Amino acid sequence: MSDGLPAATGAHSDKLITRQQALGVMGLLGGIAVLLACGGEEVRLALRYERVAVLHGEYWRLLTAHMVHASAAHLLLNMVGLGLIVGLFPRHYSWRQWLLILLASAVAIDAGFVFYEPQLLWYVGLSGVLHGALAAGAVAWWRLETKPLPLALSLVLAAKLAWEQLSGALPFSGDMPVVVDAHLYGALGGLAAGLCISLGMPLFGQDWPSRRRSL
Numbered sequence: 001m002s003d004g005l006p007a008a009t010g011a012h013s014d015k016l017i018t019r020q021q022a023l024g025v026m027g028l029l030g031g032i033a034v035l036l037a038c039g040g041e042e043v044r045l046a047l048r049y050e051r052v053a054v055l056h057g058e059y060w061r062l063l064t065a066h067m068v069h070a071s072a073a074h075l076l077l078n079m080v081g082l083g084l085i086v087g088l089f090p091r092h093y094s095w096r097q098w099l100l101i102l103l104a105s106a107v108a109i110d111a112g113f114v115f116y117e118p119q120l121l122w123y124v125g126l127s128g129v130l131h132g133a134l135a136a137g138a139v140a141w142w143r144l145e146t147k148p149l150p151l152a153l154s155l156v157l158a159a160k161l162a163w164e165q166l167s168g169a170l171p172f173s174g175d176m177p178v179v180v181d182a183h184l185y186g187a188l189g190g191l192a193a194g195l196c197i198s199l200g201m202p203l204f205g206q207d208w209p210s211r212r213r214s215l
Contacts, residue, residue, distance in 0.1 A: 021095035026086045029102070030079055033067050033126060037075050044068045049113065049123040062110040068124045074176060078126040085133045088153075092140035093197070098133075101193040105132025108189025109182050117181060128182030131157070132190025139194030161187060 036043055049065035050058070069075040093101065109128045113120055134157055141150035163170065164180035 019090040022086055022090050022093065022098060025095050025098045025102075026082050029067075029126075030082050033069065033075060033078065036064075036068050037072070044070075044124060049110075051113070051118070051121055054114065063106060065123055066106050066109070066126050066129050069126070070124050070176070074125060078130065081127065081130045085130060085137065089133075089137040089140060092137060092144060097193075097197050100197075101133060101136045101190055102129055104193035105129045105136075105186040105189040108132065108192070109185040112181060112185035120179065120181075123179055123182065125179075125182070128179075128186030129190075130186070131161075131183040132186040132188075132193070135187040135190035136194030136197075139191065139198055143198055157187065 036047065047061060047064035047068045049061050054061050069078060106129050109132075113123065134153070138150055138153045138157060141153060160170070161184050164178075164183060169176075169178035169180055
């Protein structure tokens with residue numbers, strides 16, 4: 001008598017739970033960003049990263065800067081990116097691990113700005129954090145998926161970051177001001193978080209999803 005069916009059903013249930021968790025975390029993030037956008041210019045100015053304000057004790061800006069946007073087009077692009085993250089990595093991290101990845105990416109960006117970007121007076125946007133999520137997703141793919149997928153993602157992400165460091169924002173960015181260093185710092189933060197999770201470090205939990213198996 002085969003005992004494969006219960007195991008498969010349980011694995012399928014775990015995948016559904018993880019997918020729902022990912023949707024919940026990313027949906028909450030997107031919902032907050034949209035809600036703050038409704039507050040208009042006054043809210044954006046009060047919550048954006050401003051170097052002088054941060055150095056004078058307004059530390060909340062280090063977190064809220066990633067949740068406000070310069071324009072409706074900027075918000076839309078970030079929401080598309082957020083949807084891409086959910087579509088690519090629906091079952092690869094638990095909700096707690098996603099929160100830690102996003103937080104690590106934001107902290108890396110903030111630290112980079114404060115310590116290495118004294119010329120940067122203000123900043124808004126989620127794109128740096130999304131680059132961190134992509135980097136962490138690549139780590140998950142190296143562990144859980146067939147090798148062509150993580151290799152392609154890693155090469156594309158590395159090429160994009162290298163282009164931005166050498167030549168500035170990608171051509172299709174248009175007239176929108178892009179702080180490309182935020183993408184680099186965010187990717188490094190997300191990469192570090194993904195590696196910590198992969199190594200099973202206690203702070204990041206050890207509930208890594210099982211490697212995909214054919215049924």
